[in-house]
Amino acid sequence: MSPLVSIPLISSASSPTKPLILLIDGHSLAFRSYFAFAKGRDGGLRTKSGIPTSVSYGFLKALLEVMEAEKPQYVAIAFDLSEKTFRHEADDTYKAGRAETPEDFIPDLANLQELLLALNLPILTAANYEADDVIGTLARRASADGFQVKVLSGDRDLFQLVDPEATTKVLYLSTVYGKGTPPPREFGVEQVKEKMGILPSQIVDYKALCGDSSDNIPGVKGIGDKTAVQLLTTYGSLEKVYESLDQIKGAVRQKLEAGKDDARHSQWMAQIHLDVPLEVDWESCRLRDFDETAVNELLEKLEFRTFLNRIQKVHRQFSDTQGEASSDDSVPVEQKATPSPQY
CATH class of the missing domain: 1.10.150.20 (5' to 3' exonuclease, C-terminal subdomain)
Incomplete structure (x- = not known):
């Protein structure tokens, strides 16, 4: 990906609203998807050949629902890396006591990420940082550059990104798993105050x-x-x-x-860091056309036939968004900040 140099925005003359970028907390949604099914009577979803699919199914279902409801023009998905971060270096007890990642989660996540890349949805990571820091950095930059930002996550840590100007909000995932799970609830300043008792x-x-x-x-x-x-x-x-x-x-x-x-x-x-040295531009986050045949092959492999029609609908949304953005303006963006975190 190229360094940040310019951002194509929807012209204010043609659109009365800000372009929307959806930032997805990948591991938060992946783990919630896993436990929504893995704790069930059957011990999780699998294909007939035994491929675990709880993560892929739950993640894709939630992703499509949110995209259909919010209709973002830009999307980015942040994931944690397996390596330790600067927080672990500062405190070796950080996240100590957490259960080991379930064995069937790992191949399921790999299949999910292959599917996301086939959909031309960018997956962003940063060595020495967590997904929260990547999301925080992107949210701050996007807000400063004229975007409406919505963050999809089940992690209350990300409430700290919600701003008084309402340019950044959190789509908070329900803690209820399984059938009848309500859609994510949008949190602005007032909703955070109502839930947490603080700003x-x-x-x-x-x-x-x-x-x-x-x-x-x-x-x-x-x-x-x-x-x-x-x-x-x-x-x-x-x-x-x-x-x-x-x-x-x-x-x-x-x-x-x-x-x-x-x-x-x-x-x-x-504290979520807002200055992660990312090399990414907004053009790479804009929804783009994708190879429908390749996506369908992956869906067939995972036995996700019920998603075919919805994927085709989103495919048309991608194409429509691409057409709208063809006449976008470009505006300069502040160069990336790269200081290393210190404690």
């Missing part, structure tokens, strides 16, 4: 105070989510909480004093 800009400080067991981020020992919300509602930020210790009484103050270093460390660990 998107306070998500990092919230995790600094009460931690995150799923990532093994410690937070301040003894400070739970309700106390964290109360502190941030009263004082606004982690910095203001510590500046106001003389106003905080009893055990909470003692816990904060004892856990100050853990709070600062957890704050740094929870």
